[in-house]
Amino acid sequence: MAELTNRERLRVPRQTMPRQDPLARRANFDEVALGFTPELARQEAERCLQCAKPHCVEGCPVGVLIPEFILALRQGDIEGAVRAMKEKNNLPAICGRVCPQETQCEARCVLGKKGEPVAIGRLERFVGDYELEHHVYPLERATPTGKRVAIVGSGPAGLTCAVDLGRLGHEVTIFESLHKPGGVLVYGIPEFRLPKRVVYAEIDYAAECLGIKVHPDAVIGRLYTIDELLGEQGFDAVFLGTGAGLPTFLRIPGINYNGVLSANEFLTRVNLMKGYLFPEYDTPVKVGRRVAVIGAGNVAMDSARCSLRLQALRAQETGEEPGEVHIVYRRSRVEVPARAEEVHHAEEEGVIFDFLTNPVEIYGDEHGNVCGMRCIRMELGEPDESGRRRPIPIEGSEFDMDVDMVIMALGTRPNPLVFNEAGGLERTKWGTVVADQETGRTTKPRVWAGGDVVTGAATVISAMGAGKRAAADIDRFLRGEINPWQDSV
Amino acid sequence: MYRILHKEALSEVTKLMVIAAPEVARKARPGQFVIVRIDERGERIPLTIADYDREAGTVTIIFQEVGKTTMHLGTLEPGDELATFTGPLGHPTEIENYGTVVCVGGGTSIAIIFPIARALKEAGNRVISIIGARNKDLLFWEDRMRAVSDELIVCTDDGSYGRKALVTEPLRELLEQRDGEIARVWAIGPAIMMKFCALTTKPFGVKTIVSLNTIMIDGTGMCGGCRVQLTDGAKFVCVDGPEFDAHQVDWDLLLARQRFYLEEEKLAVERWRHQCQLEAQLTAAGA
Ligand SMILES: Cc1cc2nc3c(=O)[nH]c(=O)nc-3n(C[C@H](O)[C@H](O)[C@H](O)COP(=O)(O)OP(=O)(O)OC[C@H]3O[C@@H](n4cnc5c(N)ncnc54)[C@H](O)[C@@H]3O)c2cc1C
Ligand SMILES: Cc1cc2nc3c(=O)[nH]c(=O)nc-3n(C[C@H](O)[C@H](O)[C@H](O)COP(=O)(O)OP(=O)(O)OC[C@H]3O[C@@H](n4cnc5c(N)ncnc54)[C@H](O)[C@@H]3O)c2cc1C
Ligand code: SF4
Ligand code: SF4
Ligand code: FES
Numbered sequence: 001m002a003e004l005t006n007r008e009r010l011r012v013p014r015q016t017m018p019r020q021d022p023l024a025r026r027a028n029f030d031e032v033a034l035g036f037t038p039e040l041a042r043q044e045a046e047r048c049l050q051c052a053k054p055h056c057v058e059g060c061p062v063g064v065l066i067p068e069f070i071l072a073l074r075q076g077d078i079e080g081a082v083r084a085m086k087e088k089n090n091l092p093a094i095c096g097r098v099c100p101q102e103t104q105c106e107a108r109c110v111l112g113k114k115g116e117p118v119a120i121g122r123l124e125r126f127v128g129d130y131e132l133e134h135h136v137y138p139l140e141r142a143t144p145t146g147k148r149v150a151i152v153g154s155g156p157a158g159l160t161c162a163v164d165l166g167r168l169g170h171e172v173t174i175f176e177s178l179h180k181p182g183g184v185l186v187y188g189i190p191e192f193r194l195p196k197r198v199v200y201a202e203i204d205y206a207a208e209c210l211g212i213k214v215h216p217d218a219v220i221g222r223l224y225t226i227d228e229l230l231g232e233q234g235f236d237a238v239f240l241g242t243g244a245g246l247p248t249f250l251r252i253p254g255i256n257y258n259g260v261l262s263a264n265e266f267l268t269r270v271n272l273m274k275g276y277l278f279p280e281y282d283t284p285v286k287v288g289r290r291v292a293v294i295g296a297g298n299v300a301m302d303s304a305r306c307s308l309r310l311q312a313l314r315a316q317e318t319g320e321e322p323g324e325v326h327i328v329y330r331r332s333r334v335e336v337p338a339r340a341e342e343v344h345h346a347e348e349e350g351v352i353f354d355f356l357t358n359p360v361e362i363y364g365d366e367h368g369n370v371c372g373m374r375c376i377r378m379e380l381g382e383p384d385e386s387g388r389r390r391p392i393p394i395e396g397s398e399f400d401m402d403v404d405m406v407i408m409a410l411g412t413r414p415n416p417l418v419f420n421e422a423g424g425l426e427r428t429k430w431g432t433v434v435a436d437q438e439t440g441r442t443t444k445p446r447v448w449a450g451g452d453v454v455t456g457a458a459t460v461i462s463a464m465g466a467g468k469r470a471a472a473d474i475d476r477f478l479r480g481e482i483n484p485w486q487d488s489v
Numbered sequence: 490m491y492r493i494l495h496k497e498a499l500s501e502v503t504k505l506m507v508i509a510a511p512e513v514a515r516k517a518r519p520g521q522f523v524i525v526r527i528d529e530r531g532e533r534i535p536l537t538i539a540d541y542d543r544e545a546g547t548v549t550i551i552f553q554e555v556g557k558t559t560m561h562l563g564t565l566e567p568g569d570e571l572a573t574f575t576g577p578l579g580h581p582t583e584i585e586n587y588g589t590v591v592c593v594g595g596g597t598s599i600a601i602i603f604p605i606a607r608a609l610k611e612a613g614n615r616v617i618s619i620i621g622a623r624n625k626d627l628l629f630w631e632d633r634m635r636a637v638s639d640e641l642i643v644c645t646d647d648g649s650y651g652r653k654a655l656v657t658e659p660l661r662e663l664l665e666q667r668d669g670e671i672a673r674v675w676a677i678g679p680a681i682m683m684k685f686c687a688l689t690t691k692p693f694g695v696k697t698i699v700s701l702n703t704i705m706i707d708g709t710g711m712c713g714g715c716r717v718q719l720t721d722g723a724k725f726v727c728v729d730g731p732e733f734d735a736h737q738v739d740w741d742l743l744l745a746r747q748r749f750y751l752e753e754e755k756l757a758v759e760r761w762r763h764q765c766q767l768e769a770q771l772t773a774a775g776a
Contacts, residue, residue: 177709179526179533179573217575219709223512245711249723256718256742258749265712273532273706279760282532282557283706284753368745415710417728 006049014116015044022348026305027312029191029276032345033097038078041126045073048118051110056120059108061465064088066105066120069127079136081127086137089124090163090206091156091464093132093198096125098189099461100339132201139209142169147478150175150235152220152418155183156460157451158241159203160467161474166210168475173235175218177417180272183243185460187272188264190302192309193342196271221420230446237446237474240433241467244452246413250294254362255408259288259370263295263303263409270306276313287311288405289323292373294359296329297457300409301342304351307407325351326401330358330378330391356380356391360398362406373401414453422447432456440470445485448474491574493567494547499629500622502554503597504563505539511546513538513576519604520582520700520732523548524708526573527561534558535705535727537601538577548574553597557757564765578708579731582698586613587672591663592638593619593656593686595678599630601700602677607637609675615639617671619659621678625650656682657689664693671695676735680744687735697735701726703746718742 004012018034019025025032036044048070056066065084072080085092099105101121109117131137147170151158154176162172180186182199206212220226220242229235247262249255266285269275275285287310293303307325315322327346329336332355336343347353356378363372377397380389414431426434426443433442433449440448450466452458476482495507513523522537540549554560565571582605590609594602599620610616618638622628623646635641642659643651652659656678664671674697676686683699690697703715703726710728717724718739724730 177575178707179575217573218512219575219578222577223516247711247713249713256716256723256739256746258746262713265706265714268706268712274530278753279757281530282757284532284750284757286750286753367748368742417709 004046009047009049010111010115012043012047014047014119015040015122017119017122022345022350025192026308026349027316029309031195032192035129036122036126038126041073041123042076044119044123045070047111048074049110055108055110056105056118059105061104061459061461062088062468064105064124070118070120070123073123073127078127078130082131082137085124085127086131089464090160090468091128091202092124093128094156094185094194094202095461095464096121096123096128097194097198098339099124100459102340104461129198132198132205135205139163139167139206141166141210144171145169145478147171147236148173148234149474149478150229150233150238151241152226152229152238153183153241153243153451153453154181154203154214155241155243155451155463156185157243157453157463157467158183158239159206160464161239161241161448161450161471162212162467163206163210164468164471165474166206166212168471170475170478172210173213173215175215175220175224175229177217177219178272179216181214181216183241184245187268188299188302190267190271190306192305193302219417221417221422225420226418226422226425226444226447236478237448239440239467239470239474240418240442240447240449240453241451241463242415242418242453243463244412244414244432244457246415246431247408248410248412249408250359250410252359252361254364254370257362257364257370258368259286259405260362261405261407263293263299263407264412266303266407267299267306270310276306276310285310286405287314287323288370288403289321290401290403291323291325291405291407292328292359292401292403293326293407293409294328295409295411296327296331296336296338296343296353297409297411298338298342299412300327300329300407301338301346301351303407303409305342305346305349307405308349308351326354326403327351328354328357328359328375328401330356331388332356332380335388358391358393359406363400370404370406373403373406374398375401412452412457414456430456438469439473439484440466441473441484446477490570490572492570493565496565496567499551499600500627502627503551503600503629504554505549505551505600506562506565507547507549508571508574509546510548510574510576513574514541514543514546514548517541517548517577518581519584519608521577521579522708522731523550523574523576524578524705525550525562525571527558527565528572531561531572532558533573533706533708535578535702535708535731537700537731539600540604548576551597551600556754557761560758560761575708578727580729582608582675582732584608584612589615589617589667589670589672591617591619591660591671591674593660593674593676593678593682594621594634595656595682596622596627598678598700599628599634602675603630603633603637605675605677606634610637610639617663618642619644619656619663621645621654621656623647655685657685660686661689664690664695668693673698675699680740680747683735684738684740684744687738687740691736698732699735699738700731701733701738701743702731703743704750717746
């Protein structure tokens with residue numbers, strides 16, 4: 001095919017990705033977005049103008065070589081695309097699915113100024129899926145250095161750090177407190193958004209190629225302390241990628257009734273424990289007939305959409321009406337922090353959004369089960385420190401919502417368990433670890449940290465970026481090129 | 490994977506298992522617990538570390554068959570392996586020399602109170618123990634308890650062995666007769682027993698420690714499913730406990746929360762029984 005001119009490229013419409021029909025998909029846990037076909041991918045790749053100064057790259061936290069990988073795709077060289085992608089991003093099949101592209105790479109694409117940006121995320125997913133199946137990019141281990149690194153936590157930060165260090169020839173062990181590695185990718189993000197086989201395939205491949213050991217069931221702070229890892233266990237360095245997994249509950253009356261649960265509990269039951277397959281799998285999960293999810297981040301969207309699916313499955317079995325799922329959010333639609341695509345999908349599937357609404361009390365019946373929720377209407381005032389307009393309660397506007405289940409999806413904090421007996425590790429008043437942005441170095445010698453445990457709840461790609469930067473710094477330290485804690489060691 | 494090395498029936502419904510888990514054994518202390526998952530499809534359930542042997546690298550668990558998971562566990566044999574055995578979790582029991590203490594164990598929890606009573610005895614306490622069960626067949630370890638106690642009171646609900654009484658009766662008498670002597674009480678058993686022990690000791694102002702058995706998933710503070718309401722706010726049993734001051738616990742809420750999955754638990758047990766029957770029939774047909 002002849003090369004298109006830029007003018008012609010601008011006329012190619014943004015390709016839509018095939019998806020499951022909303023009515024069908026709200027009754028199953030299969031993946032919603034089905035991915036580009038090779039033809040759709042090539043069409044979409046044609047749209048990229050190959051900017052000399054690609055702003056898209058600046059929008060990506062790890063600086064993926066966007067024009068390069070798209071050019072290779074356009075030329076039909078998928079393997080070249082994989083190589084370009086993997087230069088900067090170890091987990092494209094994952095990021096292509098879950099990155100908030102509309103605020104990152106795609107937000108900066110020139111095409112977005114007049115029309116729609118290049119679908120960078122969807123192309124990335126296409127490349128990632130191809131690589132998962134064909135493994136054209138070898139993960140090779142450099143000459144073993146004899147140095148040993150302990151990675152605590154197996155989310156995107158820990159995994160990325162582990163893979164980079166493994167490639168550099170270090171001996172890596174990942175300690176994970178749950179029985180499966182993957183962090184939020186496995187226990188939080190549902191199957192219909194990120195199939196677990198994708199995550200496990202990435203982990204298994206890396207572990208096999210690089211000899212990375214994964215130690216599940218290992219709660220650091222209990223089974224071993226950080227000092228024991230560095231001492232008797234003989235590790236030369238420790239990377240903390242323990243995330244921000246601690247739930248917060250609203251401080252309102254009634255939060256301990258049955259049927260009020262954290263999004264973490266609900267999603268862990270559904271995803272990690274496969275509660276939606278109960279009694280095939282042993283862990284039960286309950287869903288109300290009228291569910292209120294408090295919050296409007298990704299966690300809230302995932303909770304709402306899992307609730308819808310569980311309701312639909314129950315309806316199929318019993319013939320009853322499925323019920324309702326509400327997102328209750330104290331700000332307005334503009335402030336919604338979730339990925340645009342998830343909000344869109346949630347609405348398509350039938351989630352009801354109650355904006356400018358805040359719960360003030362949860363009611364329970366004589367058995368201690370939730371039987372209603374009192375809310376108050378809000379209005380937006382002046383912007384606060386975060387730059388978002390502050391929600392203010394409207395006096396006298398209280399009203400009751402008929403609900404029988406309340407899921408709190410309010411944001412999370414780092415789990416302090418890992419810091420047990422970890423002297424010298426400075427933390428902020430929010431419980432996050434103090435670590436250098438560029439290197440991940442903490443205040444404790446030979447300990448690095450990155451991802452949500454440092455930043456608080458953020459994104460997959462930012463956690464990966466932090467894992468990567470820390471790996472580079474740890475490598476320099478292990479090779480004796482630097483000794484950041486010279487005075488203290 | 491964690492291999493089962495030894496299995497023993499303590500009573501009709503209570504089994505003991507010794508599990509090879511050297512890393513857990515290395516760190517375990519009385520009062521802590523593990524999270525167990527049998528296989529790929531299994532749920533995660535908390536079980537107290539009843540004993541451990543650091544040299545042999547083993548941890549002992551004792552469980553009562555009350556639902557699908559514990560019944561399934563009860564069918565496993567030495568040589569079989571558990572998919573998950575995470576721990577040690579929770580805070581260890583605070584063992585000190587308090588003077589005279591009372592240890593109350595109900596049913597399966599006799600096994601849980603035993604290492605605590607032993608540790609208290611070793612720390613120099615005068616240990617009075619009360620153990621109880623619904624009937625004689627559910628009682629066990631009387632000899633072991635006697636060996637670590639200065640006094641031992643045994644009771645059954647139906648009077649088939651020892652004194653016919655609920656454990657709270659001798660507890661009340663002790664408190665009445667030895668006013669001011671008893672420094673602390675440990676009460677471990679079903680939530681309802683612990684609730685009534687708490688009510689019994691409260692008027693006497695004797696500090697009472699209970700080990701709460703809420704529903705759990707991760708056991709690391711991540712889900713909040715195990716939360717309890719104390720007078721000074723909500724706490725997570727897995728990381729803040731499992732032992733708490735009994736007089737601070739909102740027992741009715743705890744009991745209600747334990748019942749949340751009742752329907753599902755029943756369904757799981759029915760399904761499990763059905764499966765076992767099928768298997769038995771198949772084996773019989775094959776043999
Ligand atoms: C439901 C949900 C949906 C989300 N959706 C998106 C999305 O669409 N896009 C996006 O970019 N981001 C999303 N996020 C945010 C994103 O998942 C996180 O920012 C990211 O996973 C953080 O990575 P991490 O490696 O720092 O930590 P995590 O992924 O949290 O991993 C930390 C791991 O450490 C383990 N751990 C903790 N303590 C210990 C210990 N003491 N010992 C051993 N192991 C320990 C934990 O079990 C966990 O496996 C979502 C988050 C949630 C909860
Ligand atoms: C920290 C901690 C330590 C524990 N240690 C032990 C232990 O050492 N040995 C042990 O046997 N159990 C112990 N438990 C309780 C144990 O976890 C449960 O019995 C187990 O989860 C039941 O699982 P299941 O699937 O067999 O039954 P499920 O189907 O979950 O429950 C069946 C029925 O039994 C009820 N039930 C649950 N737990 C108890 C209980 N403890 N007593 C009476 N009824 C109950 C349930 O409410 C339900 O009605 C502990 C719990 C906690 C939180
Ligand atoms: S990693 Fe995320 S932000 Fe970076 S290019 Fe890929 S989709 Fe965009
Ligand atoms: S900004 Fe858009 S058009 Fe330009 S290189 Fe990046 S993706 Fe292509
Ligand atoms: S079991 Fe999940 S927080 Fe305690």
